[in-house]
Amino acid sequence: MLRPLLAAAAAALVLAAPAKAAPYDDNAYWAFADKLQQRIDDHWSEQDGYFHLGGGGSEPMSNSMLLLTYSVAAMEGHEGPARNDHRARVLADRLVSAPPFVTKKTGSGQVHAPGWVNSMTNAHSGQHLVFDAEVVDGLTYAYRAREALQLPDSTVKKIRNAIHSTAHGSFWRYPTIRLNQINWYALIYAADATVTGDNTLLKRDFSQQLTRFFNGVRGTAARAGNFGPGMRFHYLPGQSINGRMNLDSAEYANIVLTFTRFYDQARRAGMAPMSASAQNLMHQWVTRAVSGYWTHAGYMNWDSGLGFQRWHQSKKLGLTQEALVGLASSDSLLPGKQWGEWSKSMLDNGFDFYERLAERAPNGLVPGVLFDVNVVPQASSSAYLAAARIEANAARAVDAGLGKKTSATPPPLYSYDPDIGRLAVTTPTYNTAVVPVNQQAFPYGGLDLARLFDGQQEVAANIGGRPPASFGLLVRDVNGRQVTASQLGRPRIVPGSSPLRLTKAPSGAGAISSAAVGRAYAGPFSDLRATGTSSTRDLSLRVTHRFTRDWIQTNWTVTRRTGTARYTADVLFPSWKGEGTSPASIVAVMKDGTSVTVGSRLVPLTGVAYLWVRSERSGYVVVPQSRPAGAGVHVIRPSAQSSDPKPGPTAAIQIARAKTFNRAALAVRLTPVHNAQEAAAAAARLK
Known part of the structure; x- marks a missing residue:
């Protein structure tokens, strides 16, 4: 029985790869x-x-x-x-x-x-x-x-x-x-x-x-110059590096x-x-x-x-x-x-x-x-x-x-700008970016994936959403009000630091905002890792990403710094409704092989093998790498946003519910898929 299942999974993976x-x-x-x-x-x-x-x-x-x-x-x-x-x-x-x-x-x-x-x-x-x-x-x-x-x-x-x-x-x-x-x-x-x-x-x-x-590549205290650290481009070279248009x-x-x-x-x-x-x-x-x-x-x-x-x-x-x-x-x-x-x-x-x-x-x-x-x-x-x-x-x-002329499919590529923390990733399977500092040029950004497209540029998840139409950790109080979120863009560069730090990369690991202009932290990669933190008076959030050619792993951790307030913490996985020709939905595939369309009622995560987030023409599979005690998945339905005008339902994995916790965490792997067969094959590979 095992051999036919493996053969079917392998065939589905071939289907999952975009035709070249x-x-x-x-x-x-x-x-x-x-x-x-x-x-x-x-x-x-x-x-x-x-x-x-x-x-x-x-x-x-x-x-x-x-x-x-x-x-x-x-x-x-x-x-x-x-x-x-x-x-x-x-x-x-x-x-x-x-x-x-x-x-x-x-x-x-x-x-x-x-x-x-x-x-x-x-x-x-x-x-x-x-x-x-x-x-x-x-x-x-x-x-x-x-x-x-x-x-x-x-x-x-x-x-x-x-x-x-x-x-x-x-x-x-x-x-x-x-x-x-x-x-x-x-x-x-x-x-x-x-x-x-x-x-x-x-x-x-x-x-x-x-x-x-x-x-004019390098700037001064008053002038941004043509490029920033990592060789990001400045539209207004004669103005401040923190100007909105110079992001x-x-x-x-x-x-x-x-x-x-x-x-x-x-x-x-x-x-x-x-x-x-x-x-x-x-x-x-x-x-x-x-x-x-x-x-x-x-x-x-x-x-x-x-x-x-x-x-x-x-x-x-x-x-x-x-x-x-x-x-x-x-x-x-x-x-x-x-x-x-x-x-x-x-x-x-x-x-x-x-x-x-x-x-x-x-x-x-x-x-x-x-x-x-x-x-x-x-x-x-x-x-x-x-x-x-x-x-x-x-x-x-x-x-x-x-x-x-000769054409060649690029290997997986990345670029990293240490002062704004922007990390762009493209592979034959997906493309995305993390944009911690947005300098208020646009409403999205933060420590999580700003968007997710598949290898053919179809929207797999979103195009630039904010919570709850975004990836990331969302913490709310007992009245349902947002306390903090990992997907919140920062308005300014902080000298001498980096809001998202590369920990494993061909170049750029450990680079900070004061890195010298003139070097690109960019090019081919096979295993790319980054981490970032944000804090309030009471809570500290950490997000860590690992990027490979075919999948992304993200770990979220929320830690209490002080206080005894009760919080609800959800990790968000958005979808894209688009024009609605194929309804977006969240499907939980259970360990016993059955499928459940997720709604407002919490589905216990202990019984979930993987989530299939269905978007208009694409989607992605989410495979939990950890299953916190009491965690469950439910759906949040975001309203349209300026930078994400056609959101579908967001899958929310709840890792704490109105609790006084000291620490809560979740780790998942995800990759784009287009149908149930691809989702099953990808989930088997990402366990």
């Missing part, structure tokens, strides 16, 4: 781009000469990205919806006409001329360096494809003049800089070199931008990294190489960025100091993917070639993830904000901009030669 799609070749990139283009085609206006994509200050950028795709398709000889030479000719001419191109200062915002405004019809609309850069990017590809597209000489001349005059304006020349976002300048300098053959800005101004950026920014760190798209071109043009110290910093940053900002599934491991102003916006995903294109195609900026292979894998998997979301969307358009996070709503124009950017990334991948 074949690496994208050129045909796969074009198939993806063709699908996205078909969802946009109906918005073309032949009369107006551009796609009407919701207005909203993004149409010049959206249309430029579609021009980019058309241009690469023409250069590559692709035949399909992602190629339309006629529309490319019309768009190229339209984007160098007024508006959006202006030669006098008529706009608002970052006013300059020559340059572009963010409207196809209003010359007095907004200006920003991203508007220039993104339109210039599409026009540069059109210029390169001028013969294949049969661009009229008049259009070619207008493209060359518009880019050259803009690049040489004071708005773009060194020493001008927007915060520390050197990527936009690299793009403009490379574009000018491409359309004019004059490499002056690419060699000189780009080199100066790079030198200043890497010289970190997964999106802007990757946006700045897109300068890698142009570095090799600059070197071929004669730009001097970065100094040895700058190259070392670059290698550390790449290690931190790939390990800490991306998941195996190709989505960002996303925390942002800009909070809901950026978090999970699909248009930002389109921008950040360009960093993966740059890293996957880089010849000289990587710590080792495997980082390029891993970047390609993440990029390709991200296209798969985006296509799944598009197939679920009623109109085929992925929403402007993912996972229903709508504190800062995004109009349809943002959704169209995201689609155009991501489609263009597939074309960029073809042009960069990624269809012929």
Whole structure:
């Protein structure tokens, strides 16, 4: 009897592992781009000469990205919806006409001329360096494809003049800089070199931008500098390290990294190489960025100091993917070639993830904000901009030669920032992060898992909840009021300490907040461990995590420091309801093999073999490693939260009930699963 059961469990484990799609070749990139283009085609206006994509200050950028795709398709000889030479000719001419191109200062915002405004019809609309850069990017590809597209000489001349005059304006020349976002300048300098053959800005101004950026890595007491300990990115380098926006920014760190798209071109043009110290910093940053900002599934491991102003916006995903294109195609900026292979894998998997979301969307358009996070709503124009950017990334991948490059699934990766305690983890099985310090940039955080996705980026547990829609230890008084919880984000960095301490890791074990800037505590791992504490006057909480490729173990302990008050202590395991196509629920599988759907009545833990936490499209199994006397499991039903808008029921393992205890503790192992068969097999493995 034992042998058939083991065989069944082994088969289920094979099913549990997410299927690895074949690496994208050129045909796969074009198939993806063709699908996205078909969802946009109906918005073309032949009369107006551009796609009407919701207005909203993004149409010049959206249309430029579609021009980019058309241009690469023409250069590559692709035949399909992602190629339309006629529309490319019309768009190229339209984007160098007024508006959006202006030669006098008529706009608002970052006013300059020559340059572009963010409207196809209003010359007095907004200006920003991203508007220039993104339109210039599409026009540069059109210029390169001028013969294949049969661009009229008049259009070619207008493209060359518009880019050259803009690049040489004071708005773009060194020493001008927007915060520390050197990527936009690299793009403009490379574009000018491409359309004019004059490499002056690419060699000189780009080199100066790079030198200043890497010289500004380390901050002072008054200025945060570009990076913190562990190489986390500061959005506002000239302000305090404790500023809300300087927590970190997964999106802007990757946006700045897109300068890698142009570095090799600059070197071929004669730009001097970065100094040895700058190259070392670059290698550390790449290690931190790939390990800490991306998941195996190709989505960002996303925390942002800009909070809901950026978090999970699909248009930002389109921008950040360009960093993966740059890293996957880089010849000289990587710590080792495997980082390029891993970047390609993440990029390709991200296209798969985006296509799944598009197939679920009623109109085929992925929403402007993912996972229903709508504190800062995004109009349809943002959704169209995201689609155009991501489609263009597939074309960029073809042009960069990624269809012929090697792809490799990354090993388990981690990154650790000792001052804020952020620990990001991604494996082929799951991805998560612990974010002890949130600097009030967002409402979630604490010593527990901030979120849990499976290896295909489906929500297994939650996306950023607070108690009771979170992981963690929750302590309440006899009246049911919260006394403390392990999942509470801290507002500030405490010098000389670390709110979450690595105890076992390839690097970073024992590092504290005063660790020197310039080293990444990041990269591959096999067994990663961390612990953290928080205290009130009466109670001390400790949380300890162990991460492996396939499972996570967490231990919680609450210890009385003083007093005789009675407390109830629950350890929480959240679920995700999502759109409710498959109801979320908590199933207790008993030691006798029967299953019980857990509700408000306490189910004694002594009889529970494991819990199956069922979420909308994924879930996870929880296997107790300890069973405290009197412990039981019940359900708490959280209300919607800003950072966790679609919570399902939370499984609560109660380890103390209205008791005067000195110590209470629980240890569990968990791993994502998708059905009852996977849950049984995983539970057998995690005992």
